[in-house]
Amino acid sequence: MTVSEPTSRAPRPRGSSLAGKAYWAMVRRVTLIAGAIDVGYIVLFAGLGASTLAWINGVSVLLYAAAYALIGRKKNTLALLLIWFEVMAHAALGSLLIGWDSGFHYFLLLFVPAIVVANSRGLAPAIVLGLLAYYLGLKAVCDAVGPLTPLSPAGLRTVFWVHVCLVFAMSASIAAFYRRAILSAERRLVEQAQTDGLTGLCNRLGFQTQAALTLARQPDAGGSAAVLLGDVDHFKQVNDRYGHAAGDQVLIHVARILQSHARQGDVLARWGGEEFLLLMPGCSPEQAEQAAERIRQAVVASRVAVDELELPLSLSLGVACLGPGESLQSAISRADAALYDSKRAGRNRVSRAWPAALPA
Numbered sequence: 001m002t003v004s005e006p007t008s009r010a011p012r013p014r015g016s017s018l019a020g021k022a023y024w025a026m027v028r029r030v031t032l033i034a035g036a037i038d039v040g041y042i043v044l045f046a047g048l049g050a051s052t053l054a055w056i057n058g059v060s061v062l063l064y065a066a067a068y069a070l071i072g073r074k075k076n077t078l079a080l081l082l083i084w085f086e087v088m089a090h091a092a093l094g095s096l097l098i099g100w101d102s103g104f105h106y107f108l109l110l111f112v113p114a115i116v117v118a119n120s121r122g123l124a125p126a127i128v129l130g131l132l133a134y135y136l137g138l139k140a141v142c143d144a145v146g147p148l149t150p151l152s153p154a155g156l157r158t159v160f161w162v163h164v165c166l167v168f169a170m171s172a173s174i175a176a177f178y179r180r181a182i183l184s185a186e187r188r189l190v191e192q193a194q195t196d197g198l199t200g201l202c203n204r205l206g207f208q209t210q211a212a213l214t215l216a217r218q219p220d221a222g223g224s225a226a227v228l229l230g231d232v233d234h235f236k237q238v239n240d241r242y243g244h245a246a247g248d249q250v251l252i253h254v255a256r257i258l259q260s261h262a263r264q265g266d267v268l269a270r271w272g273g274e275e276f277l278l279l280m281p282g283c284s285p286e287q288a289e290q291a292a293e294r295i296r297q298a299v300v301a302s303r304v305a306v307d308e309l310e311l312p313l314s315l316s317l318g319v320a321c322l323g324p325g326e327s328l329q330s331a332i333s334r335a336d337a338a339l340y341d342s343k344r345a346g347r348n349r350v351s352r353a354w355p356a357a358l359p360a
């Protein structure tokens with residue numbers, strides 16, 4: 001069934017999750033992974049006889065552990081500063097100790113996409129330029145002073161390739177995270193664009209999308225699918241007498257009743273102000289009429305509590321069955337005409353509009 005739980009208030013518009021919870025969960029995971037990688041580096045540098053670098057990686061492990069704990073306590077900015085400090089200092093010390101060719105500087109490049117995507121205050125260009133200046137400055141210093149504690153050529157090659165592989169793997173993971181975040185934001189936007197904010201049902205666009213999918217799955221829909229259009233009677237009076245909020249409550253109430261009568265595979269929507277539309281695939285004319293009558297009775301039997309009053313309600317309905325080869329739009333127009341018949345005949349009733357090919 002393509003219906004969702006009606007809500008009593010419109011969903012709050014949500015922005016991109018890139019700077020939200022998912023982002024910080026990702027940063028926290030990164031601190032864990034980076035800490036684990038640094039443990040590996042301790043072993044690597046100890047094995048290569050670069051004890052200073054092994055100690056530096058020990059400090060890095062502690063810094064990542066601190067950043068992990070800080071994010072857990074929602075001190076995100078402090079954690080981020082610590083991570084920045086670790087990466088920048090580590091890149092500088094590594095490059096100075098064993099040389100630019102070790103590839104320590106590649107880790108600085110991983111900041112660029114993070115700065116551009118996560119920075120929302122227009123500071124990204126300035127921060128990226130600052131990073132570039134730091135990068136070029138580090139290169140100039142390394143060229144000027146040379147490696148302070150050089151490794152053997154084989155050791156340097158090993159460190160270089162480890163760095164290259166890690167930077168590739170981390171770039172791919174960062175890109176995968178942003179891709180997931182963008183896709184999920186897009187999914188949320190599409191969902192919001194197709195949902196009625198008041199009742200949580202499909203809106204017109206949602207109905208059209210879902211109905212097209214439903215009917216495409218049922219190519220012989222002609223004659224075996226029905227549309228039911230319902231309109232709350234004298235709804236304007238509810239608004240006028242009890243206020244717009246009471247009117248909203250009535251709409252949510254009617255949406256719930258319709259929802260409870262919709263079957264799996266039906267498509268239910270708020271079609272307009274106080275109008276609801278239900279597409280019932282695989283439904284004979286008799287079944288459609290019976291369903292409409294059950295809904296009408298359920299609405300009449302219900303009461304909406306407004307200001308300590310229990311308001312009676314009624315619904316007028318028009319039902320139409322899709323004729324062979326008939327478009328959904330045409331069936332909806334006929335259901336609309338039938339609904340108009342119900343209104344004209346005194347409201348609180350079901351009228352039907354079958355195409356000529358179907359039994360009258």
Ligand SMILES: Nc1nc2c(ncn2[C@@H]2O[C@H](COP(=O)(O)OP(=O)(O)OP(=O)(O)O)[C@@H](O)[C@H]2O)c(=O)[nH]1
Pocket residue numbers: 198231232233234235236237239243244245246247248251272273274343347
């Ligand atoms: N509270 C509320 N009112 C709405 C909403 N959308 C439309 N309306 C109101 O719905 C009312 C519809 O009034 P009419 O078309 O005259 O229908 P009616 O009073 O139900 O009369 P009949 O359909 O002939 O029985 C208008 O007053 C609209 O302002 C909404 O989201 N919330």
